[in-house]
Amino acid sequence: KLASENGVSTEGFEYFDPQDEAFIEAYVDDYIAKNEGKRKKPTLKKLTADPVRCGMFLLKNGDVDCVAAGKEYSTGDVIMEAMQGVGLQPGVRSASSLGIADIPGFEGPQGQMLGIADCAVTAQPDAEALAGIAISSADTVRDLLGWEPRVAMLAFSTTGSAKHETVDVVIEAVQKVHELRPDIKCDGEFQLDSAIIPQVAAHKVKRESEVAGKANVLIFPNLHAGNIGVKLIQIFGHANAYGPVLQGFTKPVCDFSRSAPVDEMLGNVAMLVIRAAAAKK
The missing domain is CATH 3.40.50.10750 (Isocitrate/Isopropylmalate dehydrogenase-like)
Structure with missing residues (x-):
């Protein structure tokens, strides 16, 4: 709705809404089927309950290529979710x-x-x-x-x-x-x-x-x-x-300052996308 009101095309976008119970139910069932029940459904639904945690889960599973967060979360929260969600690269002990x-x-x-x-x-x-x-x-x-x-x-x-x-x-x-x-x-x-x-x-x-x-x-x-x-x-x-x-994670993650203006956020997202593209080569 917001994009439409501002004349921004969303053609080609895919959306993952952690508040959409029907979507989460279907996504969790699909994950369990593909991974032979490695996690129980209540645990998986808990993983998708928080937007940043959900983003990290999608990143780990390869459904997205990178995650940008922080506008409504502290840097410490973003790092903690990334550590738990995607983990650190070999040879790297801390973010x-x-x-x-x-x-x-x-x-x-x-x-x-x-x-x-x-x-x-x-x-x-x-x-x-x-x-x-x-x-x-x-x-x-x-x-x-x-x-x-x-x-x-x-x-x-x-x-x-x-x-x-x-x-x-x-x-x-x-x-x-x-x-x-x-x-x-x-x-x-x-x-x-x-x-x-x-x-x-x-x-x-x-x-x-x-x-x-x-x-x-x-x-x-x-x-x-x-x-x-x-x-x-x-x-x-x-x-x-x-x-x-932010660096050291197995997949690209970006953190915004909670006071970041839009142009700074766009710059950080641009750098994040470049890193994600390089990681896929």
Whole structure:
């Protein structure tokens, strides 16, 4: 009705209404028949009672290609439903987020653009979680933007210039990425300047590196650094930061801020659809 009132064509759309009892009854019966009764009907009907939970269930079953939510739900609720509904990718222990920063005056491998993570979800990742963030971020920029990811793991130390237990976490995370996904160019630990400025990398990094001085994805060691970092480049560098994009799930999921304007929601949906299309290739 709303689309009709605003002159928007809905031709080709399919609708799944979790409030339509007849539809839910038929869908659940069909699911049970196809899956040889792996779940009981009361459990399945409970899964479809909530709109976001229903969306995740449809996504898991392949009836939809991606899910966008959050306008009426908190980020924590969306993440929880995605964790329970579709789960995490192999090698990824926690969900995370990636932002795309467009920084005036910066000249890197992708011009003014940098991928930055995690700035919104995981507060204090251990080495395994940090490795998962790096892996998810590499996959996201490849699928979303077509980049060849060069992932720098950031710290206050560059290749052993300082010693601290928090630096050890970053070093261990780099090793885990190499073990889990040797196809990803990932290196560190690097200070920010060593990661993105070739002249500094040439001076500070005394070994071969495919990432030092030419990183296009930056992984912060914790949410403090990520949150402060993105606000610094926005305020003082006049950067635009797009996202954050939720990542790490087995299928594409997007979260809106509850205060998001329509144009921001459309931008996030556009990125989500691109990721979903890439995932089907």
